[in-house]
Amino acid sequence: MKRDAIAKKEFRYNLKKHAPLYFFFIPSILFVLIFKYVPMAGLVMAFKENPRMLAAATPVQAILKADWVGLENFQEMFSNPEIMQAMRNTIIISIQKLVFVFPIPIALAILISELRKGAVRKTLEITMYVPHFLSWVTVGGIFGAILSENTGLVNNVLETLGFARTAFVSNKDTVRGVLVTSHAWKNIGYSSIVYMSAILALDHNQFEAARIDGATKWQQILYVTLPGILPTIAVMFVMRVGSLMDAGFEQIYVMYSAYTKETIDILGTYTYRLIRDAGLRPQYAMSTAVGFFNGVIAMVLVLSSNYLSKKFLKNGLW
Amino acid sequence: MKKLLAIVLLLTMVLSMTAAAETLKDFERVDSFNAMVTNGGVADDVFNTQTLADTIRQATGYNVQFTQLPKSDVDTTVSNIFMLKENYQYVFVTKAQFNMLVAEGVLAPLTKYVNASANLKEVISEIGWGSATFDGEIYAIPNSDPRECTSKGFYFRKDWLNEYNQQNPDAQIAMPSEENGYSMSVSNFTKMLEFFQTKVNAGGKALCIEVDPASSNYTEDKPVFLQTILPAFGINSEWADVNGELTYILEQEGFEAYAKYMEGLFDKGLIYYQATKNDTNAVNSLMNDMAGVALVSHTKPYSLETNRAPEGTTDLDNFVDEVFAGYISALVADEHEGDASAVRVWSKKTYNQYIVCPVYNTEAQTAAVVDYCDSKLDKDLFLRLTIGTEGETFYVKDGGYYPILPKFNDEMNLADKFLSGTREADYAEYWLARTRKTAAQGRMFGMINYNIDGTGIMDPIHMIPSIDTVEENLATARNAVVESLILTIFNTEKEFNLEEVQKLWNSKKGEKIEEAVNEWYATWEYKDTYNNVKPL
Structure with missing residues (x-):
């Protein structure tokens, strides 16, 4: 009881002391409430028949008027082999990106932080960030041109070396590699910013002490840098796992073809196609069911990765 | 005497009221409205300040503000207009969109206005009006392709x-x-x-x-x-x-x-x-x-x-x-x-474009939209709005219309984006200037x-009206077939197998689609006259 009173007093004191800071916090809270929580009310559509939005006075009325169908939408979803295939692809592509791409920015940040010459370092940083600001349409175009079966640079080189030409982007066996590579090319530079900031924030006395103790550069990285940025790595890892069900809609959209549907059609593109095929009669109910399921899996992933992160790395998001 | 006067007065009133509905000009009309038109590839302010836009405003007397549909995701935009009751009184839609909107009951009926028009009924063919009619009521002004041709x-x-x-x-x-x-x-x-x-x-x-x-x-x-x-x-x-x-x-x-x-x-x-x-x-x-x-x-x-x-x-x-x-x-x-x-x-010569009015328009707004479309079909004005002025933007040679470049491109490039119904017979000839x-x-x-x-x-199939089974399943079934054909015909690893593709088509409700299509086709009045050329 006494502890509660102290805590309350402390909270009131903090509130008073940091009032201006809390004031700045309001827009963020409002943003999350309006754009993240309020729309969740729409999840009821997953348990209703498809609402007739056009005929109703308002979209909300259309949703309210639609009949409840229980788990019918989910049953239909799980009985559809295309959705199951899309789910498999989503997970596989996301895991490939996580395994192959996630460690690169960490290594890159460490390498850049070890560079002595400021000019080289700045140039490298800027050139690495640029791809992040290119749209997927542009990146798709660049990779399409470089990897083109008929005229692409890569195939020209391969042919010169005696290999057969390959349609990398429109071959179901190679396209995932293209996805991972282009994702890495576009994002590793930008993703390394977080780790570079974390490295810069490390206490340089530790490096000095390590040097005095005779630690090699490799040992400094292994025993000072990496443990120092481990909390950042853990947070980034949990966040990345949280978005595992988003395997990169835009990227896949620009590289999609009938040839590669089997291996790169993900939940996002499947849902999109569901809406596109239906024209002016979007399948809101089914799309919501897919999205809902997607969200539940993502939540489970975040909770479990946070638990594992806390258990093994002693750090987590909360 | 009083009785006689009363009867005469009453008759005069009735006659004047009947006369009032004879032309579009007699309907109460607003003098300005917002139009959602097809994309012309320029910014909206550029579109609105086109010479053509000004000509149309001056000639029709309506102050129309044009907004262009986006280039992609048009269905969503059109859907949102009607779902959110956006402030557009005139909306350009495709056939598929028209079919859907009319089935959902969100379009204003236009029959009484079209019947009172000076040009519309006369210059648009019966088959065109048929394509814009649902349950005996006209719900759109149809825009036909200029002529039967292959592109x-x-x-x-x-x-x-x-x-x-x-x-x-x-x-x-x-x-x-x-x-x-x-x-x-x-x-x-x-x-x-x-x-x-x-x-x-x-x-x-x-x-x-x-x-x-x-x-x-x-x-x-x-x-x-x-x-x-x-x-x-x-x-x-x-x-x-x-x-x-x-x-x-x-x-x-x-x-x-x-x-x-x-x-x-x-x-x-x-x-x-x-x-x-x-x-x-x-x-x-x-x-x-x-x-x-x-x-x-x-x-x-x-x-x-x-x-x-x-x-x-x-x-x-x-x-x-x-x-x-x-x-x-x-x-x-x-x-x-x-x-x-x-x-x-x-x-192909289809009716794939329609001008529609949302059901939430006021009567005066809908009357104005139809009158606007009707006015644009006056013979001289229609010529001016489609290929411009003779000697300036086009010339006539051997009875054919030819563009004068670059002025034709500068002034008339977006002409088709302003169309709201055509003088079908004339347009078939005018349009050829675009191919020249x-x-x-x-x-x-x-x-x-x-x-x-x-x-x-x-x-x-281009003339099919809104049928639920077709609307809901055709796109999905066709897409599945197309994908399957790409993967078999244009792929060395898999072999084409007609039975498998037919099975796929049927698994996507192909048979039901065919049944629904033929229910309509059996009663379609133009069935025997639609194609003059017979297969070999």
């Missing part, structure tokens, strides 16, 4: 074909010309491709099949049904009247032979199938000698032909490439080789449409 044909390397003929004097391939109706037989076409394969640059293929540049990766409107090749196998439209029933292409006799023929060409390495929009397209393939044949639209010849113009050619607009560029309107079966009367061309912007385009259009009145066959 695509095969471009081929004429110089390479000449070379083949020189090398094979005893087995020459007849050059497509008026004599053979710009056709070629299937066997000759194959021989030509095989020869072209030896002429293309390393990595190239004889025939390029490109993704429709207007489609998204997901539209799946990908060219698996090659309209220039299919007539040789007896297939003249995706849905065709077979013994009085509309039959989908998979069920039409000849489709299996077509698919196997295409598969054979692909397996022989003669076809480059553009898989995604990022891959090299037809024009680039042809320009870089990476292909010798491609299905192209009549808007492409200018780039293709001027690309090989002799150095120093200055008047490119009037340049025609007689050396390198040839065109084929359609292939014919081997037994009809050289027979112009055996040529059949996939043609360059000599190269005019030449190709003329060749692929040579004798189109005697060769063109249209697909009745």
